[in-house]
Amino acid sequence: MSEILTQLDLLQQQIPVPQWYSVLPAPIRVVLWVIGLPTLIIGLNVFRQVALPRNKNLPPVVFHYIPWFGSAAYYGEDPYKFFFECREKYGDLFTFILMGRRVTVALGPKGNNLSLGGKTSQVSAEDAYTHLTTPVFGKGVVYDCPNEMLMQQKKFIKSGLTTEALQSYPPLIRDECQEYFANTLGINPSRPSSKKVDLLHAMAELIILTASRTLQGKEVRESLNGSFAKLFEDLDGGFTPLNFMFPNLPLPSYKRRDVAQKAMSDFYMKIIENRRKGETDHEHDMIASLQGCKYRNGVPLTDRDISHIMIALLMAGQHTSSATSSWALLHLADSPELYESLYQEQRTKFGNPDGTFRDLTYEDIKECKLLDATIRETLRMHAPIHSIYRKVMSDIPVPPSLSAPSEQASYVIPKGHYIMAAPGVSQMDPLIWQDSKVFTPTRWLDEAGVAAAAVEQYSKSEQVDYGFGAVSKGTESPYQPFGAGRHRCVGEQFAYTQLSTIITYIVRNYTMKLEVPEFPKTNYRTMIVQPMNPLVSFTLRKQEV
Structure with missing residues (x-):
């Protein structure tokens, strides 16, 4: 408790507080900080969204209470419910906050085309997925090239x-x-x-x-009842939403993934080597x-x-x-x-x-x-x-068919956002x-x-x-x-x-x-x-x- 109060006293020196606060019992002071600081952060985030004018050249942002965390729970529980309800409120184009990322969703056939049909100078699958796929697939292939x-x-x-x-x-x-x-x-x-x-x-x-x-x-099929099956299981454990959002956590499953990837890669290398030597019929x-x-x-x-x-x-x-x-x-x-x-x-x-x-x-x-x-x-x-994610590599002008009809200017999806189909x-x-x-x-x-x-x-x-x-x-x-x-x-x-x-x-x-x-x-x-x-x-x- 004394360490917590010391930190709070240091914070108090930077943020002015009422005189009555200093005479409160220590436990109550801690509770006020634990409750008050998050409430203040959430309040400021809400105020920014409802009271401050937004840039009308940017797609509307889905309302959310908690900064950084954003709409993660709403989206993660049922993405389609989230998409359809947001479409009712914002149209086919909107941005939501997902664990610190700004993700712009483009719905409908026109929206799919904007993302999946985009030029490589504007959208990149590699930059969106390599942190997930490279530890599983290996270097030099798919999104690691x-x-x-x-x-x-x-x-x-x-x-x-x-x-x-x-x-x-x-x-x-x-x-x-x-x-x-x-x-x-x-x-x-x-x-x-x-x-x-x-x-x-x-x-x-x-x-x-x-x-x-x-x-x-044949060699892979014959190994499925042995060690290969366990390697596949451990490697598969690295292909989850957690790995996608947080690619470098110090968790045992991440370690098992890395060990399995190397072992499985070596397994295929051995097959190729044996075939080159003529030691296997295939x-x-x-x-x-x-x-x-x-x-x-x-x-x-x-x-x-x-x-x-x-x-x-x-x-x-x-x-x-x-x-x-x-x-x-x-x-x-x-x-x-x-x-x-x-x-x-x-x-x-x-x-x-x-x-x-x-x-x-x-x-x-x-x-x-x-x-x-x-x-x-x-x-x-x-x-x-x-x-389906893409990283936005340069500003993407949005066709008028995807911009809200009430807006005078067409939207632009800025570089650094993610665009989602x-x-x-x-x-x-x-x-x-x-x-x-x-x-x-x-x-x-x-x-x-x-x-x-x-x-x-x-x-x-x-x-x-x-x-x-x-x-x-x-x-x-x-x-x-x-x-x-x-x-x-x-x-x-x-x-x-x-x-x-x-x-x-x-x-x-x-x-x-x-x-x-x-x-x-x-x-x-x-x-x-x-x-x-x-x-x-x-x-x-x-x-x-």
Whole structure:
């Protein structure tokens, strides 16, 4: 107590206080400071927002009580509720305070285009994300290199995802599904034929198994039951909102992340070394495709670069695909009629006279219209990433269409701000989509509907080559399931192949039932939007494939 009073006396010498304060008992003086100082700070912050004139060239700032902390709690608990409520008050463009950062949100297709379609001289994904991704992926790749190099790295990856490679994946994915359900989950004729499962946990395991068997290579797949699994778990622990906001905390999880990153990188290096020596038999996987790749200036990818790219592929695809497959299966478990329709689609197209099915091929996937619609509707309602950040590198003049109509001057987003896109808002906007909160896959089967027009705008809009081959820019589409612009995901076709094959295997072989009283709510406290308490039961169908 004496030390506290000494500090308060020093502060009192700098801030004049009433005479009566000095005669108060010491405990009361401490309480007054503890309560009074924060109250004063909050009061001044409120006064500044409501009483002082604001710069009308800047977007309006979301009202908040606590400086620095800002709207962190409001935004973090339910980002979409925050976005839609702020849109009602401020329009499609507004700024909020997030742990000392000034984040300007640009909503709607025009807002998405402002951020995701911005020039590299104005917006930077590298400066927004490198502090999160570099400790996990490793140095020299993705956001730890100039954008021009990243675009070339995406081209290297895209060159490994050939049609021939994609055609080889469905049988491998099916085999992994069969092994996982029969042995890991234990749902087969010789064991209990029904089991309650945490769907998110199961899909996380199945996604990494199928990705390792296809993209990652035989050596990675064979190591998933050993030390590699623990390394992945520790590395995954460094991919959280806490790491994004505070990248350098002295926490044990950060230490485990760093140790795991080095060990996993060395693991891939060893695979490459053994292959170069001819000491291992392998298929033409992504590692083989990356070996020998060179940048335009003639500099080859190093073994360490390849290792880090492989880690990035593993981590980036793992979270998004496990979340999306979980959401899709939850909706199917909650919609028995839709589930039966998917089964009948498989029976009609691929059923054999004896009641079995023929194996699904890459070409077959494109014929499954209802399956495709189910995946699209899942991605519409459950965008894996609710917020996409860019660092503002130079002032961004805002088009009049995004400025408030009552303002005489157009807005400018200043250098040093962050600009945020939220494609999920457009995908759930009731002004665009009829019954936007209702899971309705059939909307994607209407060739004259909003959904078809959105796909057309996403897939067949202006073609741009950012350095990894011509792609549809797609930044003004209200539907952007795999991002848009220069950072559009190059693994889109692989993701569809993986998700389609897994869902098809489950539909053919099992029935599902939701094992919770209501449809699972959304957990927004993770980097990827995930379901909470996603319990379902799988029951083996009478006819086994």
